[in-house]
Amino acid sequence: MSESRNAILGKLRAGRDAHPLTPPESDFAVLRNKRWDGAERLERIKRMMEAVHTEFLETTEADWPTDVQAFLKAQGTRNLLFGPATEAGGRLSAEWAEGGPELIPYADRVETFKERLFDGIDAGITTTLGAIADTGSLIVWPTPEEPRLMSLVPHMHLALLRADALYDTFWQAMTENRWADGMPTNALLISGPSKTADIEQTLAYGVHGPKRLVVVVIR
Amino acid sequence: MGESSINFAKASSAALQDQQLRGNFRRAMDGLMSKRAVQFADTAEWNGVRALGASVRLRALSKLPELLEKLEANCTKNGIQVHWASTTDEANAIVLSIMQRVNAKLVVKGKSMVSEEMHLNAFLEKRGIECLESDLGEYIVQLDEAMPSHIIMPAIHMNTKQIAHLFKQKIKEAEYTEDVAQLTDLARRVLRKKFATADVGISGVNMAVAETGTLCLVENEGNGRMSTTVPPVHIAVMGLEKVVEKLEDVPPVISLLTRSATAQPITTYVNMISSPRKAGEKDGPDEIHLVILDNGRSGIYADEELRNTLRCIRCGACMNHCPVYTKVGGHAYQAPYPGPIGSILMPQVEGLEKRGELPHACTMCNACVEICPVKIPIVEIMGRLRSEAVHPGDAVRGAGSHASKAEAMVWKGWSMTYASPLAYQFATALLAKLGNAAPASLPLLKEWTNVRAKPRFANRTLHALAREKGIPDV
Numbered sequence: 001m002s003e004s005r006n007a008i009l010g011k012l013r014a015g016r017d018a019h020p021l022t023p024p025e026s027d028f029a030v031l032r033n034k035r036w037d038g039a040e041r042l043e044r045i046k047r048m049m050e051a052v053h054t055e056f057l058e059t060t061e062a063d064w065p066t067d068v069q070a071f072l073k074a075q076g077t078r079n080l081l082f083g084p085a086t087e088a089g090g091r092l093s094a095e096w097a098e099g100g101p102e103l104i105p106y107a108d109r110v111e112t113f114k115e116r117l118f119d120g121i122d123a124g125i126t127t128t129l130g131a132i133a134d135t136g137s138l139i140v141w142p143t144p145e146e147p148r149l150m151s152l153v154p155h156m157h158l159a160l161l162r163a164d165a166l167y168d169t170f171w172q173a174m175t176e177n178r179w180a181d182g183m184p185t186n187a188l189l190i191s192g193p194s195k196t197a198d199i200e201q202t203l204a205y206g207v208h209g210p211k212r213l214v215v216v217v218i219r
Numbered sequence: 220m221g222e223s224s225i226n227f228a229k230a231s232s233a234a235l236q237d238q239q240l241r242g243n244f245r246r247a248m249d250g251l252m253s254k255r256a257v258q259f260a261d262t263a264e265w266n267g268v269r270a271l272g273a274s275v276r277l278r279a280l281s282k283l284p285e286l287l288e289k290l291e292a293n294c295t296k297n298g299i300q301v302h303w304a305s306t307t308d309e310a311n312a313i314v315l316s317i318m319q320r321v322n323a324k325l326v327v328k329g330k331s332m333v334s335e336e337m338h339l340n341a342f343l344e345k346r347g348i349e350c351l352e353s354d355l356g357e358y359i360v361q362l363d364e365a366m367p368s369h370i371i372m373p374a375i376h377m378n379t380k381q382i383a384h385l386f387k388q389k390i391k392e393a394e395y396t397e398d399v400a401q402l403t404d405l406a407r408r409v410l411r412k413k414f415a416t417a418d419v420g421i422s423g424v425n426m427a428v429a430e431t432g433t434l435c436l437v438e439n440e441g442n443g444r445m446s447t448t449v450p451p452v453h454i455a456v457m458g459l460e461k462v463v464e465k466l467e468d469v470p471p472v473i474s475l476l477t478r479s480a481t482a483q484p485i486t487t488y489v490n491m492i493s494s495p496r497k498a499g500e501k502d503g504p505d506e507i508h509l510v511i512l513d514n515g516r517s518g519i520y521a522d523e524e525l526r527n528t529l530r531c532i533r534c535g536a537c538m539n540h541c542p543v544y545t546k547v548g549g550h551a552y553q554a555p556y557p558g559p560i561g562s563i564l565m566p567q568v569e570g571l572e573k574r575g576e577l578p579h580a581c582t583m584c585n586a587c588v589e590i591c592p593v594k595i596p597i598v599e600i601m602g603r604l605r606s607e608a609v610h611p612g613d614a615v616r617g618a619g620s621h622a623s624k625a626e627a628m629v630w631k632g633w634s635m636t637y638a639s640p641l642a643y644q645f646a647t648a649l650l651a652k653l654g655n656a657a658p659a660s661l662p663l664l665k666e667w668t669n670v671r672a673k674p675r676f677a678n679r680t681l682h683a684l685a686r687e688k689g690i691p692d693v
């Protein structure tokens with residue numbers, strides 16, 4: 001195997017050294033110049049994400065757990081998967097009123113409840129690191145407290161977005177926050193519910209991932 | 220032409236007779252082209268991001284061996300195990316050995332063109348491992364026991380009715396329906412069970428970042444995330460050209476890719492994977508393997524001009540805009556990569572003996588070059604490969620294999636005639652007198668005349684007419 005490695009690298013090196021290549025300068029101005037001002041950013045994010053069937057729930061720092069619960073109750077959602085060890089998770093468990101959808105903690109390794117996860121969970125809620133105006137995308141970095149499958153397997157994904165955590169472009173978000181210094185196990189951009197156009201170019205939502213994406217905007 | 224040569228001409232004339240197929244393609248391609256144009260309506264922005272994308276790809280190619288080493292080092296540091304394969308056989312063997320070690324019986328696959336290049340499904344199935352495509356288009360094509368006909372939309376050649384019949388026939392619990400939402404939901408239910416129980420997930424890689432050891436995948440369905448998160452083992456396969464230098468190189472390439480491919484500002488998911496499950500994390504695979512495949516690419520890389528083929532980001536836009544592809548569809552190419560990019564890549568990967576016909580599946584109209592987001596000079600490479608096919612040389616495997624004595628003689632005669640005024644006068648006078656008597660069925664003429672009227676020779680040459688007007692011959 002390492003024989004192939006050395007053969008491949010040797011061949012590449014010989015090929016390149018025989019005909020070196022001088023690439024043109026990479027000019028990122030086209031990304032750097034994409035700017036929207038404060039209010040415009042959120043407007044644009046909403047417009048772009050709604051165009052691909054994302055729903056928005058407007059709320060406040062004080063009320064979001066109650067508002068989320070009321071929303072889910074109205075939808076007839078039976079249960080909500082959440083990360084109990086996050087700050088948001090703490091608020092959910094503390095402020096969740098009796099009689100709402102059941103709160104299910106993602107507290108153990110997935111192997112311990114895979115079947116239930118795939119079969120018996122209606123919704124999952126996660127935080128986000130913000131959103132991107134250029135493309136209408138949420139930035140999600142799963143953590144041990146908020147594992148990867150929470151935003152993928154449940155039929156509905158609720159994502160908490162602070163209205164002041166907005167970026168112009170994906171490039172701005174990663175350069176300003178120096179992502180290159182340390183990438184997490186998994187980093188995601190999520191720009192809508194799961195979709196496909198593989199059957200005769202007809203758009204259909206909810207093919208493998210969530211059928212609904214609800215962005216909970218906290219002001 | 221060698222025995223194993225693939226007959227594009229025959230397959231394409233069959234495809235041209237298929238009105239259903241032509242209708243399916245025409246509709247889809249028209250829609251894709253007009254939607255893409257909207258995405259790039261701002262010409263200054265298009266020029267800027269396109270130049271940036273091309274520079275990112277060229278910079279990566281300029282340091283390719285170093286970046287691959289860096290990618291390997293950073294992946295390894297992150298806990299991703301890196302494997303190198305010179306050939307598809309070797310890549311298949313690597314994948315199989317991982318499967319056997321973990322005793323895998325069921326594999327779910329995200330979309331991967333390299334695995335098509337490897338014929339991985341057939342290889343694993345022969346060894347008793349079930350290999351399930353999970354991208355809806357790939358799933359449809361797999362149920363139909365066919366090949367993808369487009370690199371982005373594998374089932375584009377089928378319409379809803381055909382897919383409805385296929386599902387009814389092949390899926391046990393299926394009711395017949397032509398409702399796309401219901402068909403999609405059926406696939407969801409079938410595949411969810413498979414994601415939950417699969418032993419291994421296989422994916423491709425849209426880009427691998429040397430700087431951070433990160434694998435980037437873009438997709439809309441979530442099957443890619445499922446395949447790379449749920450099974451305990453994830454194997455990613457990539458062509459060695461897929462590396463980029465820096466993390467900040469990713470956004471422009473993704474922007475070009477998703478807008479060119481499906482006219483979306485971005486796909487639903489951009490999935491960046493940098494490590495297997497760490498201590499304390501509750502999900503994600505325990506093992507990630509990255510298989511880096513050469514399969515002829517290092518040979519392509521050695522040639523200054525052909526090397527540009529490796530810039531490709533596999534957006535498929537060149538297919539959608541190609542007057543040949545949009546008429547004959549993807550299957551006529553009988554290759555994992557059809558259309559313009561396939562016509563230049565396949566001959567270089569599999570050799571001109573087998574694929575020498577493909578560079579001729581081109582009208583040289585330049586439509587692909589104008590829309591290629593990373594500015595690959597596709598048509599120039601097409602011309603180069605046509606010439607390689609008839610001139611023995613060592614730049615491309617099978618160079619010279621399509622040389623024909625008859626053709627060489629015709630060209631030689633032509634150039635001799637044009638080099639001597641006397642021979643030229645004699646030949647044109649002769650054709651003016653006798654040319655029309657030549658039967659349309661003459662061997663070389665037949666290629667032209669079997670679908671077109673035979674051109675008529677004027678009975679006086681241009682020179683003769685000019686002389687009459689008092690314009691002297693030089």
Ligand code: SF4
Pocket residue numbers: 479530531532533534535536537538559560587590591592593594595597
């Ligand atoms: S050759 Fe250009 S247009 Fe064609 S798939 Fe590759 S990047 Fe896209």
